[in-house]
Every structure is written in structure tokens, then in C-alpha cells.
Amino acid sequence: MDTIASLFAFITTPVSWVIVQFHKVYGAIFGPDTGWAWGLSIVSLVVLIRICLIPLFVKQIKATRNMAALQPKMKAIQERYKSDRQRQSEEMMKLYKETGTNPLSSCLPILAQSPFFFALYHVLSKIAEGEQIGELNQSLVNSARQAHIFGAPIAAKFMDSPEKVEALNASLTDVRIVTAVMIILMSASQFFTQRQLMTKNVDLSVKTPYMQQQKMLMYIFPVIFAVMGINFPVGVLIYWLTTNVWTMGQQMYVINQNPTPGSKAQDAYLQRLLKSITHHGEVRGRRRKNIVKLVVEKGSDRNEQERRFVTGLAKAGFAPQADGTVVKSDTITAEAEGGAVAKRQQPKRQTKAKRQSGGAAVSGSHKAEEGSAEPTSLEKKPQEPTGEAQPGRPSRANSGNTSRQAKSGQRKGQQRPKHPSSKK
Structure with missing residues (x-):
């Protein structure tokens, strides 16, 4: 961690200067050597940084929503060009360009505040060693070393040896209790923030692998911070706990006032x-x-x-x-009320027998109408009725009855007479 912190040493001077300015204000209220003066200076540093990062936070929200919406298209591109990695990358970049989405935008707030985080860690490490750094002269370093928060010095760590803790005029038990409570609160706030995002502010109509990844991170991140937290000084734990609480409150406001569509x-x-x-x-x-x-x-x-x-x-x-x-x-x-109540009434399904009897009745009525119709000039005039049916030709009166009595499966209406030689 010391190597990482040294990489951001260029920003330790601005960070130490901001802490000194806030310490002057709170020192006049609570006393220059108290833990409240130094602790609130760190909290104020977090608030100042997060206020400056609000525009990046807005971009992060938009990028996260765009990435979630693009997951189906991205998956289709991966399936289509799974054997051609170069074409797959080109299509992905084309999709990002067309939609105006930047995958790195979702990580901007974390990346932007990382230098301040490691710079603060570097400053607190130097305070624990009693060395001046940046704008913190030796008298301010000695004052910060004597500052205790609930009995734990702001430069002490969970894994410090008893001798090092005693050199800071504190008890190892007090240091471990305070750091353990702060680590638990830090991990819990991280978990609650991610869970709130997944359960309330996710489009439920889109099921993508992106949601599964976010769900895994919801459980992985708190564990990572808990493991890393045992190597953080109390002042860094104050910093990280404050930024988690800020993120949680900021996200609650966004969820209530500008929720994700479909959530x-x-x-x-x-x-x-x-x-x-x-x-x-x-x-x-x-x-x-x-x-x-x-x-x-x-x-x-x-x-x-x-x-x-x-x-x-x-x-x-x-x-x-x-x-x-x-x-x-x-x-x-x-x-609206009529549309909610009125529904289309579907006709009841009739049985086969009723459909056949209805069809026979309709057929009989059509035949009756045909019998009453006047013959056209192209039709042959019917012979005068003699009261007897001509041989081999059914009478008009009986044709209607025959059609009504037609059995199922037979052709209805006037039947052609069978040939005398045909079998009965």
C-alpha cells in the first residue's frame, strides 16, 4: 500500500493543505489537539471532494443505464462474431459511438477520487511515523498523533503491534474495537448501497448478464473492503465510511427523484x-x-x-x-371506466347436433326460397303439377323434406336418382 500511496504523492500537498484549513476552523471550536477537530477535517475533505465529483456522478448514472440497455445488443454481437475477435471489437465500438455510451464513465467517480484516497493514506502514514509531510509541519503532526477518536488515534491500524499503539498513547483493545466497528459499518454501507441499486433502480423488463455481474459485485465488494480495512488507519476508515454514506444518500435521492425507466x-x-x-x-x-x-x-x-x-x-x-x-x-x-368494465362477449360454442340441425333448417329455407323464385328465360319451364311425382324424379314438395331428413355425412338438398343397375 505504501508503494501505491507514493505514486500519488504529487497530490499529498493539496490534500494536506485542505486538511490544515479545515483543522483551523474546527480547532477553534473543539480544540486543536482533539480527535473531533482532526476527524471532522477528514469528513469535510470527503464532502468537498464528493461535491466536486457530482458532475461525474451524473455521467456515471447515465453510463450505467445505457450499458444496461445495451446488454442485449452486445450479447447479440458477441454471438454473431464469436469466432472473430477483431470484428467483435469493431462492432462494439461502433455501437458505443452510435449510442454515445462510454463504458469507462461508470467508473469515473471511483477513479477520480482514488488519488485523494491514497494521498490521504500517505499523509496519515507519515503522521503515524511522526514525520512532517506537505503542509503539515512538525507541530501539526504531533497534534494529529495525539488526536483520539473514541480512544483510537487517527493514525492507528487494526494490525498495529501493541508497542506501536502504546507509542501513540492508546490501548490496542480500544484501537481494534473502534477499527472493527468502522470496518463493519463501511462494508454494510457498501452492501446496502449496491443492494438498493439492484432491487429498486434496475429495469425489470431487461434480463441481461450485466445484472448478474452487478449482483455478484454486491457481495464481493463488501468482503474486499473488509479485508483491506484491517490495514487502513482510523483516519482512512473515517474517509471511506464518510464517502460510502455520502454515496448511499446521493443514490437514494437519485432513485427517488430520477429513477431508472422500468424499475x-x-x-x-x-x-x-x-x-x-x-x-x-x-x-x-x-x-x-x-x-x-x-x-x-x-x-x-x-x-x-x-x-x-x-x-x-x-x-x-x-x-x-x-x-x-x-x-x-x-x-x-x-x-376509462367503460373500457375497464366492458369486455367483448364471445358467442357460446354450439354442439355438433345443433350446428347440423341449424344447417339443415337454413338449407330448407334456401330451397323454399328457390322454389318460390320465378324461372328465368334460360331455365326450362316446369311441367304442370299432376299431383303425382314423375317416375325417377322426386317432387318439389318432397325435396325439402328430403333435405331436412338428410343424415350426417350425406349431401343435403336435391339428390340425383340412383341408376337402376347400381347396388342398393
């Missing part, structure tokens, strides 16, 4: 928005109007949560507009 968080947000519109009769706030505007613009491409939101508006008598506002209409309410 449970979006459903909860739209339901809150629906209650607000129903209660006030209008969309309040520019950001909420933008949300309604985006839902309207999607049209038929809305996801399940957005369709449920539009349906709820219709039942309440509101219609969303293209500018993000809503209008009241009683017709919309009636249509």
Missing part, C-alpha cells in the same frame, strides 16, 4: 406523482412536467409503469398533454 423506483415515483396531480388538479414543478412530457412523447413505447400511470390519470379524469400539463375531462373518465 420499481419509477413505479413508486409515478404513483406519487399521480396522487399529487389528483390532489392538486395540476402538475406542480418543472421537473415533474418534464417527466409527464417524456411519458407523453413515448406514445406506444411506454413501459408497464408508464402505461399504468396514464391509465390512472384517465380514471381520475385527467389527460396528459405534450407540454407536461394535464387537462380535466369527464369524457376521459367515462371512457
Whole structure:
């Protein structure tokens, strides 16, 4: 770790200068040699760094969502060009360029604050050794060495020897208890932050390997930080715990106010928005109007949560507009309620016997109509009825009865007489 920290030694001077400036403020309140003055200086350093990283955090959110949405296309490219690695890479880069996605954007906040983290570790290591560094002169180093937080010096580690801890005027038991509690809190906050992201702010309609990777990281990262934490000074544990709590709070705000489309968080947000519109009769706030505007613009491409939101508006008598506002209409309410209740009635399926009897009746009626029709000039005029049927030719009156009594499987209607030589 010392080698890694030395690589970021170029930034130790700015980090030490910021700590000294905050120490002057808190030292005037709590005393210059107290743990609160030095501990709050480290916390303030974290807050300052994270405020500066907010633009990168926004890019991280967008990049993470874009990467999740691109997972099906990326998987298709991998399957299509699995035997050609070069073509696969070219297609991937083309996909990133077309969608404006940068895979490294999701790691920007971590990469950006890594130099500050290792620089702080380097500064605290020098304080533990009693050596001045950056803007910390010898008197400030001695003051920081005597600063204790709940009985543990800010430069002490979990794995320090009893002699080294005694040189810092502390007890090894106190140091290990404080560091163990802070390591547990640091790992728990990391796990809760990742779990909150996976359970509430993930598009449930997209099942990709990316989600499985994030789920694995949810369990792996806390273990990694717990193992690494035993080699961190108390001041670095304060730094990392503070940044985890900041990330957790920042993510909670993003999930509640700008959730991922298709996630449970979006459903909860739209339901809150629906209650607000129903209660006030209008969309309040520019950001909420933008949300309604985006839902309207999607049209038929809305996801399940957005369709449920539009349906709820219709039942309440509101219609969303293209500018993000809503209008009241009683017709919309009636249509929504009628559409929810009225269903298409399917005709009952008839049995085979009923279908055959109905078909026979229809056939008989058609024959009767044909018998009553006037013959055309091209047809032969029928002979005058004599009361007897001509031999070999059934009468018109009996033809209807014959068709009605036709059995299943036989041709209905007027039958051609059988030849005398045919077998019965």
C-alpha cells in the first residue's frame, strides 16, 4: 500500500493543505489537539471532494443505464462474431459511438477520487511515523498523533503491534474495537448501497448478464473492503465510511427523484406523482412536467409503469398533454371506466347436433326460397303439377323434406336418382 500511496504523492500537498484549513476552523471550536477537530477535517475533505465529483456522478448514472440497455445488443454481437475477435471489437465500438455510451464513465467517480484516497493514506502514514509531510509541519503532526477518536488515534491500524499503539498513547483493545466497528459499518454501507441499486433502480423488463455481474459485485465488494480495512488507519476508515454514506444518500435521492425507466423506483415515483396531480388538479414543478412530457412523447413505447400511470390519470379524469400539463375531462373518465368494465362477449360454442340441425333448417329455407323464385328465360319451364311425382324424379314438395331428413355425412338438398343397375 505504501508503494501505491507514493505514486500519488504529487497530490499529498493539496490534500494536506485542505486538511490544515479545515483543522483551523474546527480547532477553534473543539480544540486543536482533539480527535473531533482532526476527524471532522477528514469528513469535510470527503464532502468537498464528493461535491466536486457530482458532475461525474451524473455521467456515471447515465453510463450505467445505457450499458444496461445495451446488454442485449452486445450479447447479440458477441454471438454473431464469436469466432472473430477483431470484428467483435469493431462492432462494439461502433455501437458505443452510435449510442454515445462510454463504458469507462461508470467508473469515473471511483477513479477520480482514488488519488485523494491514497494521498490521504500517505499523509496519515507519515503522521503515524511522526514525520512532517506537505503542509503539515512538525507541530501539526504531533497534534494529529495525539488526536483520539473514541480512544483510537487517527493514525492507528487494526494490525498495529501493541508497542506501536502504546507509542501513540492508546490501548490496542480500544484501537481494534473502534477499527472493527468502522470496518463493519463501511462494508454494510457498501452492501446496502449496491443492494438498493439492484432491487429498486434496475429495469425489470431487461434480463441481461450485466445484472448478474452487478449482483455478484454486491457481495464481493463488501468482503474486499473488509479485508483491506484491517490495514487502513482510523483516519482512512473515517474517509471511506464518510464517502460510502455520502454515496448511499446521493443514490437514494437519485432513485427517488430520477429513477431508472422500468424499475420499481419509477413505479413508486409515478404513483406519487399521480396522487399529487389528483390532489392538486395540476402538475406542480418543472421537473415533474418534464417527466409527464417524456411519458407523453413515448406514445406506444411506454413501459408497464408508464402505461399504468396514464391509465390512472384517465380514471381520475385527467389527460396528459405534450407540454407536461394535464387537462380535466369527464369524457376521459367515462371512457376509462367503460373500457375497464366492458369486455367483448364471445358467442357460446354450439354442439355438433345443433350446428347440423341449424344447417339443415337454413338449407330448407334456401330451397323454399328457390322454389318460390320465378324461372328465368334460360331455365326450362316446369311441367304442370299432376299431383303425382314423375317416375325417377322426386317432387318439389318432397325435396325439402328430403333435405331436412338428410343424415350426417350425406349431401343435403336435391339428390340425383340412383341408376337402376347400381347396388342398393
